[in-house]
Amino acid sequence: MGLFLLAHAVHAQVGALQGVVRDGESGDPLEGANVIVRGTLLGAATDREGRFIIRGLLPRSCTIVVSMVGFRPAVIENIRATDPPQPAVEIVLKPTPIPTEQIVVTASRREQDLREVPASLAVITARSIADRNIVTMDEAMRYVPGVTVLQDQINIRGSSGYSRGVGSRVLLLLDGLPFLTGDTGEINWETIPVRDVERVEVIKGAGSALYGSSALGGVINVLTRSIPERSEFRFRLSSGLYDRPRYEEWNWYAKERFQSGVTLGYAGRLGPAGISVSIGRGVDESYRENDAYHRWTVFAKGQVDFSEARQLSVVFNMLNRTHGNFIWWKSLRDATRPSDIQRDGRVRSTRGNFSAAFRETVSERLFYVVKGMYFGNFWKDDSAGRGMNVSTSHRLQTDAQLTYAVAEDNFLTLGVAANADDVESNLFGTHGGYGMAAYVQDEWRFAERANLTVGARYDMQKVSTLAGAGRISPKIGVSFGVSPSAIFRASLGAGFRYPSIGELFVSSSSNVSQLVILPNPNLKPETSLTGEVGAWTRVSQNVEVDLALFWNEFNNLIEPGVTLKPIRLSPSDTAEVTRAVAEFANITRARIVGAEAGLTITWVERLLATDVGYTVLWPEDLSQNTILKFRSRHTLHASTSLTWGEYRVSADYRFISRVERVDDQLITLAPIVHGHSRVPIHVLDLRASAALVSLGLPVRIGVNVTNVLNYHYVELIGNLAPPRMYSLVLEGSL
Amino acid sequence: MKSLLPSLLLVLLLASCEGGLTLPPLIEPAMEGTITVVSPWPPQDSVKNLWLFASQIFPVDSANIFTGIFSGSIIIYPGLSLDSTLAYNVNAQTFHARVPPGTYYYIGILARHGDQFLETSSYRVVGILEESPGQPRTVIVREYEVVSGLEITVDFYNLPPQPF
Numbered sequence: 060m061g062l063f064l065l066a067h068a069v070h071a072q073v074g075a076l077q078g079v080v081r082d083g084e085s086g087d088p089l090e091g092a093n094v095i096v097r098g099t100l101l102g103a104a105t106d107r108e109g110r111f112i113i114r115g116l117l118p119r120s121c122t123i124v125v126s127m128v129g130f131r132p133a134v135i136e137n138i139r140a141t142d143p144p145q146p147a148v149e150i151v152l153k154p155t156p157i158p159t160e161q162i163v164v165t166a167s168r169r170e171q172d173l174r175e176v177p178a179s180l181a182v183i184t185a186r187s188i189a190d191r192n193i194v195t196m197d198e199a200m201r202y203v204p205g206v207t208v209l210q211d212q213i214n215i216r217g218s219s220g221y222s223r224g225v226g227s228r229v230l231l232l233l234d235g236l237p238f239l240t241g242d243t244g245e246i247n248w249e250t251i252p253v254r255d256v257e258r259v260e261v262i263k264g265a266g267s268a269l270y271g272s273s274a275l276g277g278v279i280n281v282l283t284r285s286i287p288e289r290s291e292f293r294f295r296l297s298s299g300l301y302d303r304p305r306y307e308e309w310n311w312y313a314k315e316r317f318q319s320g321v322t323l324g325y326a327g328r329l330g331p332a333g334i335s336v337s338i339g340r341g342v343d344e345s346y347r348e349n350d351a352y353h354r355w356t357v358f359a360k361g362q363v364d365f366s367e368a369r370q371l372s373v374v375f376n377m378l379n380r381t382h383g384n385f386i387w388w389k390s391l392r393d394a395t396r397p398s399d400i401q402r403d404g405r406v407r408s409t410r411g412n413f414s415a416a417f418r419e420t421v422s423e424r425l426f427y428v429v430k431g432m433y434f435g436n437f438w439k440d441d442s443a444g445r446g447m448n449v450s451t452s453h454r455l456q457t458d459a460q461l462t463y464a465v466a467e468d469n470f471l472t473l474g475v476a477a478n479a480d481d482v483e484s485n486l487f488g489t490h491g492g493y494g495m496a497a498y499v500q501d502e503w504r505f506a507e508r509a510n511l512t513v514g515a516r517y518d519m520q521k522v523s524t525l526a527g528a529g530r531i532s533p534k535i536g537v538s539f540g541v542s543p544s545a546i547f548r549a550s551l552g553a554g555f556r557y558p559s560i561g562e563l564f565v566s567s568s569s570n571v572s573q574l575v576i577l578p579n580p581n582l583k584p585e586t587s588l589t590g591e592v593g594a595w596t597r598v599s600q601n602v603e604v605d606l607a608l609f610w611n612e613f614n615n616l617i618e619p620g621v622t623l624k625p626i627r628l629s630p631s632d633t634a635e636v637t638r639a640v641a642e643f644a645n646i647t648r649a650r651i652v653g654a655e656a657g658l659t660i661t662w663v664e665r666l667l668a669t670d671v672g673y674t675v676l677w678p679e680d681l682s683q684n685t686i687l688k689f690r691s692r693h694t695l696h697a698s699t700s701l702t703w704g705e706y707r708v709s710a711d712y713r714f715i716s717r718v719e720r721v722d723d724q725l726i727t728l729a730p731i732v733h734g735h736s737r738v739p740i741h742v743l744d745l746r747a748s749a750a751l752v753s754l755g756l757p758v759r760i761g762v763n764v765t766n767v768l769n770y771h772y773v774e775l776i777g778n779l780a781p782p783r784m785y786s787l788v789l790e791g792s793l
Numbered sequence: 794m795k796s797l798l799p800s801l802l803l804v805l806l807l808a809s810c811e812g813g814l815t816l817p818p819l820i821e822p823a824m825e826g827t828i829t830v831v832s833p834w835p836p837q838d839s840v841k842n843l844w845l846f847a848s849q850i851f852p853v854d855s856a857n858i859f860t861g862i863f864s865g866s867i868i869i870y871p872g873l874s875l876d877s878t879l880a881y882n883v884n885a886q887t888f889h890a891r892v893p894p895g896t897y898y899y900i901g902i903l904a905r906h907g908d909q910f911l912e913t914s915s916y917r918v919v920g921i922l923e924e925s926p927g928q929p930r931t932v933i934v935r936e937y938e939v940v941s942g943l944e945i946t947v948d949f950y951n952l953p954p955q956p957f
């Protein structure tokens with residue numbers, strides 16, 4: 060909602076257009092619908108009365124696209140931009156239970172129609188996050204077709220294996236800026252302010268041509284909520300109860316275990332300024348021993364609209380957390396207990412970011428955005444008296460982008476970015492680093508419904524005393540609509556990832572994994588090349604199909620290897636001892652070929668909606684001529700929902716085929732007892748919710764049952780996934 | 794009817810998934826394998842005892858062997874007594890030694906030929922589990938797991954490197 064606040068022209072001759080957007084069934088005005096003017100960079104969001112006005116246009120006939128989650132988008136042609144504006148045009152959106160988002164920003168760094176994007180892109184809406192009682196964002200990712208999550212490490216179309224999160228091959232963005240930790244280059248899901256997210260866009264495939272390092276497998280852009288037009292006080296209470304596992308041996312706890320959370324928030328505006336603040340408290344007692352967490356979250360966003368064309372927003376976001384250090388089970392017989400050495404460990408962390416973004420729409424053809432972010436991470440791990448590991452990292456990032464509509468059918472985006480890191484840790488040492496980048500992308504509509512995108516980015520990274528490394532990442536993409544209901548797309552893009560300070564310099568002989576971890580400052584950057592061809596078509600009013608074939612070539616993949624090796628435990632030792640040793644190395648050349656099919660159907664007068672996504676992969680380790688570790692060949696996601704007025708019942712099912720190959724050496728040498736135990740994953744979730752507005756209460760109540768079958772499985776070796784959970788959610792706004 | 798199709802597919806899928814991971818059997822950790830003597834046997838009165846040992850300490854020397862045995866870091870099979878021994882004059886015999894979970898860096902066959910059982914000079918290592926010639930192989934034994942297929946070769950007239 061409120062995606063845009065554009066539209067103020069500096070031209071002497073300006074026009075404007077205005078309208079009202081209504082629900083096609085009830086006739087009620089729709090607040091928060093997105094309106095964009097094709098061929099320009101201008102747009103608006105509707106207010107409480109469903110009204111919008113877009114200024115700064117050159118006087119002429121325009122085409123606008125109106126979209127909103129839960130409604131079919133509408134394309135209105137031949138609307139005159141005049142001065143003064145003509146009477147408001149009335150636009151009607153037809154409801155659909157398919158929660159589709161049509162306007163996205165990640166693929167081209169500007170608002171564009173989802174169907175113009177020449178790559179596969181999925182959108183997670185705030186509504187689905189709330190409906191599913193998502194606590195951390197990695198849970199939401201599990202519902203995206205083609206995406207799997209190994210504990211907390213995300214894997215888009217097989218791009219990632221498992222490295223305890225270190226060195227993510229998926230780039231996480233928070234409001235368009237990279238949001239990976241400065242020390243280990245990983246995603247810390249808990250730092251994402253879930254309750255303040257407007258939507259999440261997931262690009263499947265390499266995205267380094269616009270976003271640089273780490274975007275080998277994909278890009279996830281988390282967009283925080285805009286400040287609403289009217290003041291509101293928000294609250295959300297949730298409580299979940301873990302069911303007992305099937306086996307008595309796994310019932311280690313006498314009292315029932317709960318997961319609970321409360322979030323309180325306020326948002327309001329005073330003239331051109333607005334603020335949104337929320338504070339959250341979460342406690343998870345966990346179904347596993349020494350796996351509980353307690354956390355506080357604070358999120359604040361401020362926004363100042365200097366004019367309709369100039370906007371400054373600032374964000375402060377912080378997490379403070381204490382949690383147990385369950386790395387892997389003691390054995391499958393004691394699957395809910397950690398190995399003895401992990402039983403008393405605790406990790407305390409404080410993480411947070413402060414960011415600011417200034418955007419100015421200079422004219423209907425030109426806008427620029429300047430962004431900056433500080434992301435700080437501190438954690439300490441006092442694992443079972445085996446010494447304390449501490450890491451403090453600071454990351455500064457800036458990005459300046461300019462987008463110019465060269466013509467109505469040609470958009471040029473230019474930008475520069477820079478980052479600086481500083482890490483101090485007994486695990487990783489004391490190191491600094493910096494990087495600089497420049498990018499350019501041109502989108503050209505070369506025919507009606509046909510777009511060509513060409514771009515490239517140059518990145519230079521330097522870490523500590525190591526030599527700097529530069530890289531150019533090009534891309535090309537095309538989308539071609541043979542009709543309004545059938546669009547083909549194709550893209551080819553490069554990705555790369557510079558190794559994190561953690562991978563380069565980690566060194567430890569005392570940690571809960573019981574492995575000696577050695578540094579490897581000779582690591583080279585990973586690279587990838589992604590190709591995709593796909594097609595989307597609306598077969599009928601009620602059926603949409605999306606098909607994609609993709610191909611990824613990876614080089615120099617960095618993987619943690621575990622071996623037995625004679626080493627000196629300290630530099631002063633003269634004798635060598637044989638120990639299980641882990642170190643990161645460029646060991647793998649890989650190819651992942653796959654196909655993805657998506658089907659969306661609405662049934663029974665559109666009361667019932669079903670989404671099915673199936674992905675098949677052939678992930679080859681070309682170095683060893685075998686399947687890549689920690690990949691599943693088949694994933695199937697199916698969701699169906701029945702919406703009846705204020706009531707909604709839905710179900711999610713996901714199937715992930717058994718991981719065929721894992722790290723045998725890790726299992727043997729760590730050791731992880733019964734580490735080879737794994738099964739195909741079948742998870743069924745059910746939920747029901749009701750808005751109590753008709754009872755005069757501004758409240759929505761929801762009941763969720765996750766893992767209804769109480770199916771026992773592992774996503775990651777040695778880690779039993781949660782059993783069935785019953786949860787109750789109460790949320791509302793005043 | 795069309796709306797029943799996904800439901801039917803779902804039921805079929807779920808019917809095939811049972812309950813997932815099951816509880817593995819309770820197994821005492823152990824190592825097992827075969828001891829093969831490839832040389833002639835020495836006179837019986839020169840081999841007073843033959844034991845299999847598995848050591849979590851490496852290297853073993855005269856200073857740490859006895860503390861290792863009494864602390865449980867070195868396991869003696871078939872038993873820690875002068876009455877127990879592996880069979881004499883059997884060229885191939887199997888063993889199943891229960892051991893605590895752990896990493897065993899040095900596994901082999903120990904022979905006692907002297908009468909002073911507290912003197913390391915009374916003992917000789919007559920064969921080891923090898924990674925490569927003369928190089929001990931490490932074996933990791935985990936909870937609920939039996940490590941099988943260990944092959945130890947004994948040559949009474951061509952001894953491996955001695956720890957003491």
